[in-house]
Amino acid sequence: MRVTVLRLGHRVFRDKRLTTHVALTARALGADEVVLSGEKDDGILESILDICERWGGHFKVSYEKNWKGFLERKKREGCELIHLTMYGLQHQTQISEIRKSKKDKVIIVGSEKVPTEVYHLADYNLSVTSQPHSEVAALAVFLHDFFEGKELEKEFEKPKVKVVPKACGKDVRKEA
Amino acid sequence: MRVTVLRLGHRVFRDKRLTTHVALTARALGADEVVLSGEKDDGILESILDICERWGGHFKVSYEKNWKGFLERKKREGCELIHLTMYGLQHQTQISEIRKSKKDKVIIVGSEKVPTEVYHLADYNLSVTSQPHSEVAALAVFLHDFFEGKELEKEFEKPKVKVVPKACGKDVRKEA
Numbered sequence: 001m002r003v004t005v006l007r008l009g010h011r012v013f014r015d016k017r018l019t020t021h022v023a024l025t026a027r028a029l030g031a032d033e034v035v036l037s038g039e040k041d042d043g044i045l046e047s048i049l050d051i052c053e054r055w056g057g058h059f060k061v062s063y064e065k066n067w068k069g070f071l072e073r074k075k076r077e078g079c080e081l082i083h084l085t086m087y088g089l090q091h092q093t094q095i096s097e098i099r100k101s102k103k104d105k106v107i108i109v110g111s112e113k114v115p116t117e118v119y120h121l122a123d124y125n126l127s128v129t130s131q132p133h134s135e136v137a138a139l140a141v142f143l144h145d146f147f148e149g150k151e152l153e154k155e156f157e158k159p160k161v162k163v164v165p166k167a168c169g170k171d172v173r174k175e176a
Numbered sequence: 177m178r179v180t181v182l183r184l185g186h187r188v189f190r191d192k193r194l195t196t197h198v199a200l201t202a203r204a205l206g207a208d209e210v211v212l213s214g215e216k217d218d219g220i221l222e223s224i225l226d227i228c229e230r231w232g233g234h235f236k237v238s239y240e241k242n243w244k245g246f247l248e249r250k251k252r253e254g255c256e257l258i259h260l261t262m263y264g265l266q267h268q269t270q271i272s273e274i275r276k277s278k279k280d281k282v283i284i285v286g287s288e289k290v291p292t293e294v295y296h297l298a299d300y301n302l303s304v305t306s307q308p309h310s311e312v313a314a315l316a317v318f319l320h321d322f323f324e325g326k327e328l329e330k331e332f333e334k335p336k337v338k339v340v341p342k343a344c345g346k347d348v349r350k351e352a
Contacts, residue, residue, distance in 0.1 A: 029317075129204045134308050140313035
């Protein structure tokens with residue numbers, strides 16, 4: 001099953017770091033791909049790709065101008081669309097149903113204002129708490145619960161560098 | 177048991193949104209307090225406090241210039257210091273031990289460069305995956321695992337507004 005994260009409404013100036021955090025969180029916590037939408041930003045695509053190349057694995061990064069067309073196509077292809085929003089149903093009440101379905105997933109995370117159409121296109125509108133916080137945190141908790149913690153053991157193939165976990169200090173190895 | 181999050185190395189210009197996300201994630205996922213360090217930024221304190229007042233609860237927000245003195249004092253008071261870093265031991269191997277101890281906790285999250293002293297002062301240096309991603313995501317997953325999901329049911333006292341979870345659309349109620 002393939003898990004794609006769609007980041008809506010990226011703004012080059014305001015969102016550079018948050019969008020980078022969304023993308024890297026998606027990668028680290030087991031998603032296969034991130035698709036950025038909103039303002040086109042080649043710098044950010046490049047810097048995420050650089051990190052992926054250095055740290056290994058097969059994570060895909062791309063830009064999609066027409067997010068609506070993208071979601072409609074994914075839906076036609078049989079994907080389940082999951083929109084993370086503080087206004088949605090509590091994710092913990094829906095996650096086991098979502099886990100059971102073997103369909104590919106697109107997890108949608110917004111920026112400031114999310115168009116109403118997203119709520120209607122989504123198969124699920126889900127909240128990680130109904131409090132205001134962070135799309136990065138919501139994505140992290142959702143992926144962690146969806147993969148049931150197994151994503152923490154994921155190995156990233158052919159990295160150039162690798163961290164060896166350590167009680168104090170840093171141990172970063174260059175891989176052959 | 178009291179859980180405080182210390183955000184190290186805030187920079188007014190670069191980190192405004194990420195530090196806000198750290199603080200709101202701490203609040204939403206069950207911490208009692210956030211302490212900001214780095215550059216002093218009254219704007220951010222005020223905007224976080226505004227959100228807390230609107231959405232309820234007793235979350236505390238403050239600024240501490242001398243993070244080292246703060247951590248040393250907390251240690252003398254018997255707190256456990258937990259530093260989240262991609263170089264640390266895997267958090268999932270330590271979390272049940274940490275959960276068992278009833279000591280107050282200070283969870284430390286850095287910005288770009290974390291001073292070496294933090295690694296030495298901390299009782300635990302813990303990673304949420306050994307991959308580069310986001311301090312917001314690491315904090316979210318750590319708190320979620322620490323509180324075992326019970327934080328998702330937390331009620332925030334005397335809110336002015338409240339979201340009623342909904343399958344599609346938004347239902348935000350003004351509280352009396």
